Amino acid sequence: MTGAVKDLDLRRFVEGQTLAQNMTACKRLLGLFRRSTGFVFARREASTLSQSVVGLTTQYTGARTATPSLSIYMDITITIPDRAAGMRKSIPFRGSLVCQVIIDRNDAEELDVVQVDVVGSSAENGEAVVEGVAELLETNAVVIGGSTQTSEGHSAQLRVRARCGDLAWFSEPFSVCAHPCAIHNGPDFAPHTYRCDRTSADGKISREDVQVGLHVQLRVESDSGHTMDLDCVDDQEMVSEPRDHSPSMNGHPKSKPYQAAPEKASDATFDRHDFGFDRAVRFAQALNGQDGSWANDQVDIFRCKRCDPETWHDVPNSGYRITRRITRSPRGLARLVVEKEAKDCSIGDHASAAGPSPKISTFLDLEIEVRSADEEKADMIALALG
Numbered sequence: 001m002t003g004a005v006k007d008l009d010l011r012r013f014v015e016g017q018t019l020a021q022n023m024t025a026c027k028r029l030l031g032l033f034r035r036s037t038g039f040v041f042a043r044r045e046a047s048t049l050s051q052s053v054v055g056l057t058t059q060y061t062g063a064r065t066a067t068p069s070l071s072i073y074m075d076i077t078i079t080i081p082d083r084a085a086g087m088r089k090s091i092p093f094r095g096s097l098v099c100q101v102i103i104d105r106n107d108a109e110e111l112d113v114v115q116v117d118v119v120g121s122s123a124e125n126g127e128a129v130v131e132g133v134a135e136l137l138e139t140n141a142v143v144i145g146g147s148t149q150t151s152e153g154h155s156a157q158l159r160v161r162a163r164c165g166d167l168a169w170f171s172e173p174f175s176v177c178a179h180p181c182a183i184h185n186g187p188d189f190a191p192h193t194y195r196c197d198r199t200s201a202d203g204k205i206s207r208e209d210v211q212v213g214l215h216v217q218l219r220v221e222s223d224s225g226h227t228m229d230l231d232c233v234d235d236q237e238m239v240s241e242p243r244d245h246s247p248s249m250n251g252h253p254k255s256k257p258y259q260a261a262p263e264k265a266s267d268a269t270f271d272r273h274d275f276g277f278d279r280a281v282r283f284a285q286a287l288n289g290q291d292g293s294w295a296n297d298q299v300d301i302f303r304c305k306r307c308d309p310e311t312w313h314d315v316p317n318s319g320y321r322i323t324r325r326i327t328r329s330p331r332g333l334a335r336l337v338v339e340k341e342a343k344d345c346s347i348g349d350h351a352s353a354a355g356p357s358p359k360i361s362t363f364l365d366l367e368i369e370v371r372s373a374d375e376e377k378a379d380m381i382a383l384a385l386g
Contacts, residue, residue: 076104077100078102081097081098083179084313087311087313088307089171092177092223094147094226095224096144098142099144101114101141103138103140114163115162115164116134116163117160119161120158124154125154125157126146126149126175126306127147128147129147130160131145149176149178150175150176152309156174158174175306177306178226179223180220180230181223181315183317184218184221184357185216185217185340185355187217189215191215191338191362213324214272214322214360214362216270216360218270234263235262236262237260239256239347240347244323246292246294248290248291249287249293252294257296273340280326293323295322295323297319297346298347300314314352317356321342322338322339325337338363
């Protein structure tokens with residue numbers, strides 16, 4: 001220790017007349033000691049604390065005139081925001097997140113710079129970097145950008161590090177990956193009729209297996225701006241039970257529609273909303289010339305194999321409502337109308353805001369004539385009079 005530090009009268013600090021005098025002595029002592037030794041103090045809890053002076057604490061071990069020992073501390077907390085509730089930490093690929101570096105230390109004359117970087121980067125772990133300012137003197141935000149995606153099986157190997165002298169603090173571990181941020185429908189769509197794979201014992205396909213409905217182009221949007229970056233993301237649609245029946249439907253249909261299996265988000269290219277042909281015909285006949293309708297809501301969920309392969313999360317902006325309506329065409333034929341429009345949706349534990357696509361609508365004529373009771377009665381009267 002230099003002579004300058006030895007010559008400082010520590011007893012004057014203890015017995016100083018004012019808080020300002022004490023504070024000046026504290027700062028002078030700390031500055032001289034750090035310049036002479038290069039030492040950085042870490043937090044140390046005092047067992048017997050009898051005086052506190054603006055963050056610098058003096059611990060007394062004997063009489064009031066005894067020389068005090070200084071407890072000087074520093075602590076840093078690094079917080080990475082969640083991309084979604086309950087999701088493991090990750091940084092967007094081709095994007096960035098703003099992280100908070102909270103620096104808690106004494107108000108000394110000279111503050112050492114805190115250097116911020118990312119450790120653990122590799123071709124398998126993924127790569128992330130600090131964008132912009134990487135040296136701090138006080139609490140501030142830093143931007144972390146994702147430049148290489150984490151490989152499947154190597155999640156949570158990266159950390160943000162803050163260094164000051166020989167001391168280091170670390171964030172929670174994280175990955176780098178692209179996630180779905182919306183589901184787009186269209187612009188291409190069309191009515192369609194197709195046959196299921198089910199066959200009867202004699203190998204024939206019955207009309208019961210014919211499905212009719214809407215065929216629509218589908219695209220899963222990535223927050224990286226490139227759908228192909230979602231090659232390690234599984235996507236699955238969740239469809240609700242039938243809702244909002246018109247009174248004429250008497251609560252039918254009741255059964256939940258078929259749920260498609262998960263598929264790779266980067267390969268998802270179309271969606272279809274169909275209904276059994278014979279069932280639609282029976283509904284049309286039972287409606288007896290009235291209109292009837294019902295709806296199903298739909299949201300998408302995803303799991304990312306790069307950061308959180310075991311957990312399904314809601315895809316933002318994936319809510320849509322599919323409405324089916326049985327009515328009559330101008331020629332008096334039974335007609336199935338299928339509409340799909342964006343809507344805030346909730347299905348069980350899953351929920352999503354309305355998707356970004358505009359409403360689409362198509363129809364198919366079922367090629368059967370349907371007549372109301374009044375029309376049939378009029379025909380019978382005409383025949384009787386004729």
